[in-house]
Amino acid sequence: MFEVRSLRGRILLQMLITLMVLPFLFPLVAMVQGSLAGDGWANYAAVLAVPGLWRFFVNTVIIAAGVIALVYTVTMLAAYGFGKLHLRGREVYFWLLLACLTLPEVVLLTPLYTTAQTLGFFDTYLAVILPLAALQVPFAVLLTRTFIQGIPDELFEAARVDGGNAIRGFIHLVIPLTRPIAAAILIFTLIAAWNNYLMPLVFLQSTEMQTITLVPQFFVGQFSNDQTKILASAVLTAIPEIVAYLCLQRMFERGLAAGAIK
């Protein structure tokens, strides 16, 4: 965008951006430094020695996978219906769905709590997966519909002329062509499901069902407020997230560049 020709200008630019990024790095450095205070690496050993730490990870993975599978299936079907099929009252349905985008999750607490208890969902993965998916689908449909609308109609018409029905069009056109936007949805959903705090806090009461966002609180109880160990547990839970992001980073940028959001 900007053109800086002189060497001095470019060095200044580089220094400026480095200086501006430092505050973003600071909390991460403080986290690692704090986790090594006192007993040093022994903090990590103590955290890893706590039985059941794995449970938190496994639970989070199960919940995130469930939410992603549900959101992906439901979104692709709906975005195809909204984008390329005949639908009377299309805009009404679409706005019904979009209004859900504005919904704060606290609003769901009381009704879900009582309903989950009556239906016996309470303290199961479903009690968290269903509302999380419901909250993610509207945004995912919004992104995917715009993307599918951008696919030329001629492709779908050609498929129909060849005797294909809507299902064939879905399997052979929608699924392969929406891959870039699916990557963006995958990542947004993963972040939302992995990082959610309120739903597990309220709906998963027993310790063996809880997720990694509840780990710091769990350790406050375990180590009676020994800050260094709590920070060590924070580092340990942050590492998989950073690794996952670094692995998916390429895919994510391509998804955004595919025109996900304008």
Add this chain to the structure above:
Amino acid sequence: MTATSIAQIERQRETVGGARGGRRSRRLRPHGLPWILPALVLCVGLIYYCIAYTAVISTWNWDGIDPDPERVGLGNYLRISKDPIFWKTIGHTVAFFVVTFVIQTALGLFFAVLLHSRVRLAVVYKVLLFIPVVLAPAIMAPVFRRIFAPDGQFNWLLEHIGLGSLTQPWIGQESTALPVIMAITVWQWTGLTFVLYFAAMGQIDQSVIEAARIDGAANSSILRHVIWPGVRGTTLAMAILSAIGALKTFDVPYLVTGGGPNYATEFLGTYIYRKTITQSHVGYGAALSIILLVLALVMALILQIRGGEKEIR
């Protein structure tokens, strides 16, 4: 910036809009209703059911257990209108939205422009900026509590750069607790604003910028007349997302300050949680939830309509 290049941008916008609007041979298409049904059942079913349920509860004086709650009509809403803490949370939400949105937009634009300007090691900066977005606020909360503690790293840093007179208990006093919450939010979400701006800027036609530069436009005027209008859609989307995000704010104040001290960082979300779960005033919490929902919808509509108007003009 010349008139030609402005016309060029306008023409581009028109072609993009035109391609999207094209619809034909509708009667040949298969029916879409069965396809959207699963999404409708999941979202509309679950969410609208919950909203209706909450609306009903909001007319009760209920502790969450009593099988025969007292019907109070709009009594809860009347009490809320006279509740000073409720008005405090509204004030916090507005201030929080304005401050975080302005700072994130400025920083996001700044980073996006610089990283489009052939800076070395651009990937490293990108990754560093985006890592906060992927980290759970719930995981980072204890870290920030530690950093902003009276003997924490932030005060340590201030002392070591010669600003020792500024050290204070950041979380523990009313005047600085809210700014701390804002700072954490800016830290967390600037990466997303940046990435979206970065993607949007990649779609601005390079030849327009080249043309403007040949006409002798300075960097600042290219930023104002080409880049800023070119990313308007992103700015608008971010405004809607931040406004709704501000209304939804829960994790950070709940975990870092607990809404305190003396309600200084209480938001609608944390207040609803406090009323519903901690104090078992479930009816009152439900009424607060309905107000929150209406505010979020109105906010989205206003921003959507205002954005639409500007698009036409």
